[in-house]
Amino acid sequence: MKKKKPVSYEMRSATALFKAISLVKSSALLVLFLVLGGIIYISFQTSIDKALQPSPEPIESKLHNNNSSTLDPNRVEKGIHVETGMVYDDNFELVRRSCTSCHSSKLVTQNRATRDGWKQMIVWMQETQELQDLGKYEVKILDYLEKNYSPKDVGRRQNIKIEDEDWYVIKLD
Amino acid sequence: MKSIPSKKKPFGVNRRRFLRDTALSSMAVILGTDIVFGHNLPKGMSILGLEDISASLPGKDGRLSILNDRPINAETPPYLLDDKITPGELFFVRNNGVAPVDVDVNNWTLTIGGESAKKEMVFTLAELKSKFKHYTYQLTLECGGNGRKEFNPPAKGNQWGLGAVGCSEWTGVRLKDVLESVGLKSNAVYIGYYGADTHLSGNADKDAISRGVPIDKAMEDESLIAWAMNGEDIPVLNGHPLRLVFGGWPASCSGKWLSKIVIRNKVHDGVKMTGQAYRIPCDTVGPGEKVADEDMCIIESMPVKSLITFPKTGGVISLKDQLPIRGHAWAGDQIVSKVEYSIDFGATWKSCEMSKPVNRHAWQHFNATISFPKVGYYEVWAKATDDQEVSQPMILPGWNPKGYLNNACHRIAIKVNK
Numbered sequence: 001m002k003k004k005k006p007v008s009y010e011m012r013s014a015t016a017l018f019k020a021i022s023l024v025k026s027s028a029l030l031v032l033f034l035v036l037g038g039i040i041y042i043s044f045q046t047s048i049d050k051a052l053q054p055s056p057e058p059i060e061s062k063l064h065n066n067n068s069s070t071l072d073p074n075r076v077e078k079g080i081h082v083e084t085g086m087v088y089d090d091n092f093e094l095v096r097r098s099c100t101s102c103h104s105s106k107l108v109t110q111n112r113a114t115r116d117g118w119k120q121m122i123v124w125m126q127e128t129q130e131l132q133d134l135g136k137y138e139v140k141i142l143d144y145l146e147k148n149y150s151p152k153d154v155g156r157r158q159n160i161k162i163e164d165e166d167w168y169v170i171k172l173d
Numbered sequence: 174m175k176s177i178p179s180k181k182k183p184f185g186v187n188r189r190r191f192l193r194d195t196a197l198s199s200m201a202v203i204l205g206t207d208i209v210f211g212h213n214l215p216k217g218m219s220i221l222g223l224e225d226i227s228a229s230l231p232g233k234d235g236r237l238s239i240l241n242d243r244p245i246n247a248e249t250p251p252y253l254l255d256d257k258i259t260p261g262e263l264f265f266v267r268n269n270g271v272a273p274v275d276v277d278v279n280n281w282t283l284t285i286g287g288e289s290a291k292k293e294m295v296f297t298l299a300e301l302k303s304k305f306k307h308y309t310y311q312l313t314l315e316c317g318g319n320g321r322k323e324f325n326p327p328a329k330g331n332q333w334g335l336g337a338v339g340c341s342e343w344t345g346v347r348l349k350d351v352l353e354s355v356g357l358k359s360n361a362v363y364i365g366y367y368g369a370d371t372h373l374s375g376n377a378d379k380d381a382i383s384r385g386v387p388i389d390k391a392m393e394d395e396s397l398i399a400w401a402m403n404g405e406d407i408p409v410l411n412g413h414p415l416r417l418v419f420g421g422w423p424a425s426c427s428g429k430w431l432s433k434i435v436i437r438n439k440v441h442d443g444v445k446m447t448g449q450a451y452r453i454p455c456d457t458v459g460p461g462e463k464v465a466d467e468d469m470c471i472i473e474s475m476p477v478k479s480l481i482t483f484p485k486t487g488g489v490i491s492l493k494d495q496l497p498i499r500g501h502a503w504a505g506d507q508i509v510s511k512v513e514y515s516i517d518f519g520a521t522w523k524s525c526e527m528s529k530p531v532n533r534h535a536w537q538h539f540n541a542t543i544s545f546p547k548v549g550y551y552e553v554w555a556k557a558t559d560d561q562e563v564s565q566p567m568i569l570p571g572w573n574p575k576g577y578l579n580n581a582c583h584r585i586a587i588k589v590n591k
Contacts (some may be wrong), residue, residue: 023495024175025270037440058552092554102243102373102374102375103241103243103373104241104242104243106239106240106241106242107241107331110240110241110331110332111329111330111332113327113329115315117329118509121329124448128444128448129372129373129374130372130374130376131374151325151326153325153326154325154326156325156568156569157323157567157568157569157581158323158487158553160585160586161585162586166487166488167488167489167588168485168487168488169489169490170331170484170486170488170489170490170496172490172494172496172497
């Protein structure tokens with residue numbers, strides 16, 4: 001698969017590093033890999049610990065948008081944080097940090113569940129998908145999910161939804 | 174979930190590539206570099222909800238609806254499935270993990286092993302292509318969770334609408350020819366696959382998905398190890414350079430980026446074979462009921478279903494005109510025997526013309542011409558019936574915790590004006 005995404009600096013230097021490594025004999029390579037793996041593991045843990053700390057500063061100062069993108073990473077419209085599509089509410093930052101490292105926020109926002117249902121999904125991810133113990137933050141995460149992503153009763157089958165502007169004249173030949 | 178007896182690790186394939194990619198993807202998780210704009214994030218912050226979803230997916234039509242960008246999950250709106258054979262760029266994507274990058278076709282190998290294989294053998298792609306006879310079949314693949322969106326109470330997972338289905342022309346070798354050349358022990362009951370995709374967490378020791386099928390399904394003529402779709406390389410997101418294709422069964426059985434097949438002496442216990450994944454309650458349950466893992470059964474053949482691919486829903490037509498409708502119908506391991514349509518919310522049904530399947534597991538095509546009696550709002554509903562006299566339900570079928578197998582009849586809205 002060809003990469004379409006721009007290669008970032010970190011990515012490129014990592015590739016260069018590995019190109020250099022690949023010159024070494026394969027036994028040495030394995031040792032290096034293990035060491036590197038250790039470092040990765042440790043920094044991964046640290047990053048998670050950091051990520052889970054409630055942010056003392058407003059998000060604005062954390063995210064600096066120096067990309068050509070028109071998306072403002074801090075924009076909130078009608079109560080929705082535009083970039084993630086998540087409801088901008090208490091504990092938003094905590095949930096974003098805890099729940100979007102493996103998959104995008106879209107997996108969270110697509111789903112609706114009771115508090116117990118969310119708890120079960122968290123337990124399932126912990127047992128099978130490498131999600132870590134959320135410790136004292138779990139309660140707050142569940143507060144957010146329950147408040148903003150609870151199920152609505154939609155019956156056995158809903159009406160077909162078509163926006164006014166989406167009606168079109170069928171072309172027949 | 175239980176650990177897997179023989180881990181995937183396609184080291185034989187291209188060890189260096191594998192080591193580099195897994196290390197990179199773990200680093201990517203830490204540094205947030207494997208996403209668009211990721212490099213803007215301060216170090217130590219692993220936020221990946223920032224993808225540029227307006228860009229279309231590699232090898233895919235920009236009109237697919239993207240349900241999730243990490244992992245990539247995208248479905249095809251029904252009106253784009255109008256072709257008899259689904260083009261690669263319109264074929265839906267259901268990825269459980271991260272697709273491999275820089276696939277090295279020349280060094281790609283497929284290992285056949287497992288406790289019920291008489292020996293372990295490794296084939297290069299070139300060997301597979303030269304040693305075994307090639308076959309081409311039109312095979313329907315549908316995600317087990319297609320239609321999940323409609324379940325109430327809501328079911329967990331990607332909220333698929335109607336379009337996680339497609340029928341393309343697949344070319345490859347028969348799985349049975351390859352398995353027989355290796356030799357199956359008499360206690361073989363199941364096969365399982367491993368692919369080169371990686372787990373979302375970046376943990377290289379974890380498989381994203383490793384499912385399979387019973388030996389009987391594996392030994393069918395139409396069960397392929399395929400390298401081509403519609404005469405071209407399989408799209409990268411659909412498993413290039415090699416994948417399994419089992420028509421009529423949940424598409425998750427048809428492993429992508431295929432690197433290893435294990436012949437098992439028990440039901441394969443890879444990732445997403447156990448627990449509640451791709452399973453439904455063995456006995457039906459009421460909406461929202463909790464079901465213990467041991468009371469869940471593996472989904473095999475998919476149920477009868479149909480899709481109206483012309484016209485697109487929301488069409489306006491004048492009373493003096495007749496409306497042609499067309500679409501496809503499929504029925505897992507069965508054959509569709511009839512398709513009917515209704516314009517009065519299921520009160521009366523009229524039959525459609527329909528084709529025979531080109532081969533087993535190919536979807537069938539139907540069409541009809543509708544005259545509306547007067548102006549107003551209509552819904553056109555389609556209902557297929559299989560050769561066992563089983564039809565699609567008009568409301569949702571039985572609720573199940575993970576929201577699989579919604580084959581309720583497809584409805585489109587039409588307005589008839591003066």
